[in-house]
Amino acid sequence: MALLAGDPRSSLATAVPLVSGAAPGEYGVTPGAEWSVSSPGPGQLSAFPQAFATDRVTDGVTERQVHVSWAENRDSTLVESIDAHAVSKDGAITFDRHDEFLPALSMARLDDGSLLSVEFVPGPVDAQTGDITLNIARSTDLGETWTRGTATVEDTVGFSWIRVHRGILQLVDGTLLMPIYGLARGDTRNRSALLASVDRGDTWTVRNPAILPPTATLGTNEMAISRTSDGRLIGFLRGDGQAAVFQTYSDDDGVTWTTPQVIDAPDGAPTGAVDPGVVLQPNGMLLLTYGRPDNSLLVSRDGTGRTWDDYHNIFANAPRGGPARTTGSSGNTAIVSVSANQSVMFGDACANVWGCREYGQLHRVWARVIDAVTPGTGKLDLETKVASGSVRLSGDVLDGPDAFPETRIEGAVDGSADRYAAAPIAEDGTLIIELDQVYTLDRIGLMLAYGTAQDADVQLSVDGRAWGQPVVKVRETVDYSVRYHQIEPTQAKYVKINAPDGGTLDAVTELELYAADTMTFENDAVNAVPRGFTDTRHAVVADTIIPGADSSRRLTLVDWDAEATATATLPAPATPEQRVSFQYAGSAYGSTGVVFSIPGQTAGGETTTAWQFWVTANAAAGTFRVRAHTGSGWADIGTVPYAPPETWMPVTIDTTATEARFSLNGATLDTTARWNDAAGYTGVTVSSYTVESASGSQHDFDDFRVSPLS
Template identity: 30%
Template sequence: MNRPLTVAALAALAMAVAGQASAEPGVDHAHVPGGQRFLTAPTGAPTLFDAGVTAADGRRAGRLLLSSADGSRQSADGGTTWSSLAGTAGTPFRLANTAGDVVAVDTDGAACGGTCFRFARKQLTPGGWAAAGTATVTFAQPVTSARFGRGVVLLGDGKTLLAAVSGGSYAAVVASTDDGVTWTETARPATGAGWSAASLSATADGGLIAALGRNEDLRGEVPANVALYTVRAPAQTGTGWGAPVRVAADSGTAPSVTLLGNGALVLSSGRPDNVLRFSFDGRGAAWTSPTTVYRNHPTTGGDADGWYTPEGATARPLRHLGSSGTVGIAPLAGNRVLVTGDNCAPGWGCPTDAAVGGYQVDSVPALWKSAVEVDTDQWGKADLATMFQRGELAVVNTPLSCYGDASGCRQSLAAYAFDGDPRADSSLVTANRSVTLRLPRAVPVTGLGLHVWLQGAADVRIETSVDGTTWATPPRAARDGFLRPFSAPVTARYVRISDPNPVTDPSAAFLHEIELYTAAVGFEHDYPGQPPRGNGWVTASTLATVVNQATVPSAERISSRFLRIKDDTTTQIGRATWTHAAATSVTAEFRFLGHGTTNRGLLFSLKGRNGTAASTPYGFWLTGAGRLHWANYSQNPPWGTALNPAAVDIGTWHTVKLVATMTQVQVYLDGALVATRPKSQAATTIGAIEIGSTGTATTGDDWLIDDVAYTS
């Protein structure tokens, strides 16, 4: 799935850093594997909720909650295994109180007056859902039915909850300031017949979005289609909603919308099929075309008009049978979501009538799941979470405070800003509403992505420093969603983020999530098992794929993903090449680690041209024994004595840096200058960096590469 650039400012900046004009790289931004069955039971219509918590050291204790037609389950390993959970609950949410409690209200309520509806309220315990009294919703005008939708939003004040409620003739937003015990209507974003479901989420630009289903073209009580709508509000107040916008004439069943840590919105819905849509800038003003993650419906046994009419039961469109189209989503990380759905709608989904058949899968009740990658154009993402867990990233000179319920507020943790969770119940808060980050070393910073609650109209203030003493305010390009890009890269080791507005609520949340982008190419936004996408640079690769750190456990965890160049064939060379506009002076840098014991060496070079002819201005060979050699292509063999008298252990991470002009190159190994050498071949320009295995005939090379930086 290709799409136009949506974060143009940073896209242009990344290209400028690489020395080339802004252009559409045409890369895939969402990886949506098909759903795979994981539960076979009389179950259906699933919902998901992320109840995970982050510890002070940055480690995430995952707890996914799954509710379906036959009960509740939980998973502590990202959805790989599930265990039963006592009780059921409709719409869960977390509170910003001392315990970080997760509570829920049942989906359907009972009338307690013309403008009053009551819902059972539950609280999550280690063993399951326990009764926690009643939640009461008071509407601005009488209603005849009320159903809580998905996606309750805790506002940045840490106290106010917003939820979507629908009732056939309306879709309303209701607010609670007492942990979901009493709710009051704040607005009706949609009125008129047919509103059947609603879901609420924050947006990346500080607003709100509701996803709505609407029954249209009714035949009796069954719609021939459920249309999909969204409606947006510019601020997180619960008021100021615009008009509903029709996204699609169908696939509006049980919509769910969620904001990811990387600033993207994911919208799930169904019927027909189970589909996902993405808003990569996180505003929800525009969505990609639907991507089908799971399809199961019968193709035979319908009536002449395309409906199926079982004896004595309700007729439904044949195309709507099979899966209910109910899709549950919950974030797994800042750029990943777990998606679930059912194979058969509960009860009516897969008829036992022998005439009904032709399913894409089968007619067995079951649940499926899929882990989906959702990536944006914010290239060069630094893995702040790993840096923090390794003790390389620090929050300095900023005592942390508590936030939320003033009588039992939640203690802030620095780790909350790097855990991939942009919700207000996971927020870094200081009394002066200012946070200073100290990075492991000075790097060229291109911008920040911030989920932040500000106490006024002025946008967040960003300052940078090399030494932590002298500060500057970098010029910024236009804000894009949660992204605050710089007009040009700024070398910084310290970054200070502040709310410039007067403090009106000391117990409010502040900094929910930070993403920091640099001129280096990491692989956090690449897909495991796939070639590197380039992060804005033109990339070519052979036998080079991105891997999760967990798949190479012997490698020290310096980030969550690496590039792996593994040469196990005598017919190809494993390599990756990053190509740039022609330049006469460049600085190139990358990290490397030899994986395994059969490495012959790693070849890397700066590629270019001599006039119009291809050339290699500078070439190098790192042997499997840890010796670094410069290439002199005027002699055969080209390798002279080693540049480093003491060999490095290739089984640990090291950094190579090349500072090149058209007359010489300075070679740094782990920050120390080891040699200055002339050109390996005659050349007039440099236009690429290439990293690869030792040759076509040799096999066994297995290298991990990270943080490829290139400036001109």
């Protein structure tokens, strides 16, 4: 079991040391929580998971529906296949097991809204035509009920046998592309081929007969394909004859492919060898998984696959070195996107049965969340804010097809880059976003209609009437994921997207807005120290127990530590008069409350604590008691109205050379009681107030802003 960054067991020291987050402009890849999709008792088998995800709208909210299938039989030709299938309607957090087996290996949501599943093992060859029969299933109710059937492959290769593996990619014109592998008559090594269908999967032809033409010593088999962020197709292949994963590109939608090359993995990463999986996240980062030994993740930050920047060993269960090194987990991997910057990877603990002889036959299919974030710490949670009504979308948005309820105005902010999870824009139409307040925006993420040449201008306004010159001009872009545009920091409450004169704007698939002046935690990895914060202890981004302030994620400080406080500092350039604001909620106020500090610099450049406020809750009195540190002790400065735990409350702390104005939960207190003189103030520190006898406390924060007081 891998420990999360925020797990206290990950520290061996008695006093947990202070750690800092990465810089706000850095990419981040963070493996997060791990849980079980299937975890049966001894001797009950669960291995070789495969996964597929699509969008579904439940109670007005677009969620990811995730299908996972796995094997419950021994990996042996002596036994019959027993396959399991489970479906999650909440982004892979919870699963319901389906009685009926349907492989999630090669599954697609077609352009009529139906689901298509193609089985790994085909049916018989037609004696008359020589066509290969595929076993398929279809659903017109998003997977509630299925109808089984067959499809045919016109075998222009001359296969002795094939296996369908894996995934189905639909082109904009409706053509389906599906990798297979098999042995052609006369060959001694496997080949990977690509099939195509223009009739929603009833009949298939060979689009490419051999991605790597096999030789006597080297072929390929298991293959996965994806779009890249720059619109090519990328394929990954398991070597047959060489334990490696190979990489190839197509610039003509799969007709021709570059000569496959062994992946150029970062130092320490294995180069293979089995079951590659791939996903292009909505934020344009490309994630590659594969296994044996262990279960690996590689990330191409720019989504092109040209460079693999990050490597993480996601799961390892090999008992020893030597031949046992490739036992334990089978290394069969799968990965799906669940939000703009988060994916879930699947694997197993043990191969059925051969990988688990040394583990008492304890088998398991696991899921592990992968946060892969682009630069920017001020991402606004437009999806949550639109749902709460604090952000409003309006414009000339067309109705979508009945089969795709996710096609709607909210599709522009639902975190899905799937083709139909979009807001279709009328000709010469406009999409307008009215934010909940004025933000200083410095980064805009935009994905227009999926896979179609598009044009757009983005303009900003503080009042919704006077619009500035376009801050983003997009011309003839063909998007498969979000593209990010850094802009001059500009105050805005309104954002307008429309086609320029003579341009084409069919849809806005995703819009992301980033504030330069607000730390929102929406684009920071869960369970990790947030980027931009320093000197933290027991402080991580969280998205469970309570939601963020009008958003999903927040910063949480959890203090059950008798020897040290939980703390986090947001540094800022020194300014002689400073305003700090943030949202505060106590998940558990504890008996000793919370401390807000204003660090500073002396005239000599020394760091100091200038102001410090200590807030304790008194539910019986209906107040929070607020004290300020005088340098020699605490002085009461007053009380403010109480609110129960898990209530978000605004906090503002204005500090000048001689005075502080402290606001909490709508009441304001003034004081001159300060700890140390400072020539300039340098941000804010939030902490628990722990003494050895104190009971635990948990404090939550969101939407930090620090600015000169003007």
